[in-house]
Amino acid sequence: MSSSKYISRTTTSGVSANTIVSSLVTVQTSGRGFIDLTAEIAKFINDAGAREGAVTLFIRHTSASLTIQENADPSVLVDLMSALDRLAPEHAGWTHDTEGPDDMPAHVKTMLTASSLHIPVLNGKLALGIWQAIYLIEHRARPHRREIVLQFVGAGG
Amino acid sequence: MSSSKYISRTTTSGVSANTIVSSLVTVQTSGRGFIDLTAEIAKFINDAGAREGAVTLFIRHTSASLTIQENADPSVLVDLMSALDRLAPEHAGWTHDTEGPDDMPAHVKTMLTASSLHIPVLNGKLALGIWQAIYLIEHRARPHRREIVLQFVGAGG
Amino acid sequence: MSSSKYISRTTTSGVSANTIVSSLVTVQTSGRGFIDLTAEIAKFINDAGAREGAVTLFIRHTSASLTIQENADPSVLVDLMSALDRLAPEHAGWTHDTEGPDDMPAHVKTMLTASSLHIPVLNGKLALGIWQAIYLIEHRARPHRREIVLQFVGAGG
Numbered sequence: 172m173s174s175s176k177y178i179s180r181t182t183t184s185g186v187s188a189n190t191i192v193s194s195l196v197t198v199q200t201s202g203r204g205f206i207d208l209t210a211e212i213a214k215f216i217n218d219a220g221a222r223e224g225a226v227t228l229f230i231r232h233t234s235a236s237l238t239i240q241e242n243a244d245p246s247v248l249v250d251l252m253s254a255l256d257r258l259a260p261e262h263a264g265w266t267h268d269t270e271g272p273d274d275m276p277a278h279v280k281t282m283l284t285a286s287s288l289h290i291p292v293l294n295g296k297l298a299l300g301i302w303q304a305i306y307l308i309e310h311r312a313r314p315h316r317r318e319i320v321l322q323f324v325g326a327g328g
Numbered sequence: 329m330s331s332s333k334y335i336s337r338t339t340t341s342g343v344s345a346n347t348i349v350s351s352l353v354t355v356q357t358s359g360r361g362f363i364d365l366t367a368e369i370a371k372f373i374n375d376a377g378a379r380e381g382a383v384t385l386f387i388r389h390t391s392a393s394l395t396i397q398e399n400a401d402p403s404v405l406v407d408l409m410s411a412l413d414r415l416a417p418e419h420a421g422w423t424h425d426t427e428g429p430d431d432m433p434a435h436v437k438t439m440l441t442a443s444s445l446h447i448p449v450l451n452g453k454l455a456l457g458i459w460q461a462i463y464l465i466e467h468r469a470r471p472h473r474r475e476i477v478l479q480f481v482g483a484g485g
Numbered sequence: 486m487s488s489s490k491y492i493s494r495t496t497t498s499g500v501s502a503n504t505i506v507s508s509l510v511t512v513q514t515s516g517r518g519f520i521d522l523t524a525e526i527a528k529f530i531n532d533a534g535a536r537e538g539a540v541t542l543f544i545r546h547t548s549a550s551l552t553i554q555e556n557a558d559p560s561v562l563v564d565l566m567s568a569l570d571r572l573a574p575e576h577a578g579w580t581h582d583t584e585g586p587d588d589m590p591a592h593v594k595t596m597l598t599a600s601s602l603h604i605p606v607l608n609g610k611l612a613l614g615i616w617q618a619i620y621l622i623e624h625r626a627r628p629h630r631r632e633i634v635l636q637f638v639g640a641g642g
Contacts, residue, residue, distance in 0.1 A: 177356040185349040192499040199491040231614030233555040239443045241390040246424040254436040267560040279568040286553045287603045289444045291477045300388030320605045320612045334513040342506040396600045398547040403581040411593040446601045448634045455634045457545030
């Protein structure tokens, strides 16, 4: 397979790595659903003086998770939630059921999505595609307080 | 559980982190399927003069994704695609259907696989296992132009 | 959506990025199941003199994977394994079956979970939540020898 046919690459740009900036975000969820974190992460990147590098998001929970998904049509989020419900239904004979019927499905959904995201920062901006947003997914039925560690590693400041 | 019984670890090797190299790869897909990016990433690592650190791949789309999978038997890729089709079938009552029956399944498959990969680089080489290759997965039926940000953070150059 | 209502963020803390420490962990599994790597990773962080940054785990295999999950009730791990078995059952008409009925399901399960994890380190400690542990998941029926690359990038030593 000759990569020259259908794969192209820009020339590389290099800078010196010199800073790490960390922060903790707390999100109060209102129960099952998606919460768009994109603006908050963009603000963090700006406050950190980030120029080139990458930002990591790490969620400190096992019944809520992270994903990057389409930000245009809200019906996409409805369908993503339905898809997760089909893959990890309540009342499916789980042995771990002491914390309610929504708890074990929440763990499965967390395993199938992401606990951490890693997004490049170029020229001081998140290198997201035009339709991409960064979401926290609350998998539990009731509201929870969720903590996400943000960390930028790269050039800046 | 005594970790000494079945877990062993090499002594650590340390170097100074001093460089970030970024690049953008554009891939023209020919519709649903896997595209092996391993050689392109290895070339990037080489061009960047990377010695020790890690390379990140970040795909700027929500209907195509990334995975690391077996490179030996092509039938593995056929079965992986079948598995994704079963987990996110077309015509499953999705509410988001204006972009065609393959669109919402593509979003679900993206959520279940990876938007970013993070692969260590040791002694100037990707630390992949012998059977591992890096794949872009195109989830849409028709050809698309896909962008992937590459970024090396570590010692080199 | 006003982020000030339900999202709060601590002030950022910044340090200078100056070190990369890499190591290879070998784990002898006893067949299908979860192996808790948390203590081993904490030891690596300590040996590396890591203060602030992030540790990456990268598994060099396509039929074993990584996840961060609840460490409190062992029945959670039983149910997570059942969930993976339902999503990728044996004898589901896989075309790749020369390595045994458990091989292709192992590849699918690896694709649906993680090949790499990225966990922030703050004040010399893994920034895990109180219920989070780091697990290797062996998806093959028989024992295997698995290699995981550990890498800390950040300030320390």
